[in-house]
Amino acid sequence: MVFKRLMQAMGVGGPSVETVLSNPNCRPGGQLEGSIAVTGGDHAVDVSYVALGLLTRVEVESGDNEYATNQEFQRQQVTGPFRLEAGQRYDIPFRFEVPWETPLTELYGQHLHGMTMGLRTELEVARAVDKGDLDAVAVHPLPAQERLLEALLRLGFRFARADVERGHIYGVHQTLPFYQEIEFYPPPQYAGAMKQLEVTFVTDPRQVQVVLELDKRGGLFTEGRDVFGRFAVEHASAANTDWAAQLDGWLRQSLQRRGLFG
Numbered sequence: 001m002v003f004k005r006l007m008q009a010m011g012v013g014g015p016s017v018e019t020v021l022s023n024p025n026c027r028p029g030g031q032l033e034g035s036i037a038v039t040g041g042d043h044a045v046d047v048s049y050v051a052l053g054l055l056t057r058v059e060v061e062s063g064d065n066e067y068a069t070n071q072e073f074q075r076q077q078v079t080g081p082f083r084l085e086a087g088q089r090y091d092i093p094f095r096f097e098v099p100w101e102t103p104l105t106e107l108y109g110q111h112l113h114g115m116t117m118g119l120r121t122e123l124e125v126a127r128a129v130d131k132g133d134l135d136a137v138a139v140h141p142l143p144a145q146e147r148l149l150e151a152l153l154r155l156g157f158r159f160a161r162a163d164v165e166r167g168h169i170y171g172v173h174q175t176l177p178f179y180q181e182i183e184f185y186p187p188p189q190y191a192g193a194m195k196q197l198e199v200t201f202v203t204d205p206r207q208v209q210v211v212l213e214l215d216k217r218g219g220l221f222t223e224g225r226d227v228f229g230r231f232a233v234e235h236a237s238a239a240n241t242d243w244a245a246q247l248d249g250w251l252r253q254s255l256q257r258r259g260l261f262g
Helices: 143-154 235-240 243-257
Strands: 003-008 016-022 031-037 043-063 067-081 083-084 089-097 118-124 128-130 133-136 158-166 178-185 193-203 208-217 226-234
Touching: 016 043, 016 118, 031 043, 043 089, 067 089, 067 128, 143 193, 143 208, 143 226, 143 243, 178 208, 208 235, 226 235
Parallel strands: 043 158
Antiparallel strands: 003 016, 016 031, 031 089, 043 067, 043 083, 043 118, 118 128, 118 133, 158 178, 178 193, 193 208, 208 226
16 A cells, blocks of 8 residues: 655755655554655655654643643654755655554544544755645554453443543553543443453564553442553564453453452
């Protein structure tokens, strides 16, 4: 699949940039490959650099306010300075590294509602920077992540939405300044005890750390409280576990310990 975008840089008569992704689909820890064609306008210019940035939409809490912003979390400069003559074409092949903690945007061919992910091409000429628009990128789960999400679907959980929250999870080593929450509605067997289940993956080359948060229902005289669970899954051994049974057992035990499940 080829994705193209034409960017007119630095005003009328300036250079144009065409970015082509050989495939906009990727996985955490993988790569995006493609090429950038920079074509000179009606006069010669000195290009300082061409760079690529991977961005996602992040929810930020600041005091009593909450807002969303596009945050770049991986950046790669693909050229140094060069002279671009009028009408000259300069082709730049690239391989862009996708971080292991990159949030997911797709599951079983369906886009996760609430997620935005894009690759942006940036060109600087004479200290003026043209950042262009985002080229959409689809991030699919790794096998270990897919098995865990599939297990939740087998248990009857229904996907609600996903978002990315700025901050760090206590006790979990993160390299990025945010984390993704994938929210599910509970099936009937849990619906009386919880309102939703939130799943977060923090991934590195060896394993996936899985954080589960239960948004529990409050009773008449009790306030609903969140319950956290955390465990690690090695990529190499993820296929050897019945994750539906494991998750079902953990959820039941967690709810029973708090008197919310019979």
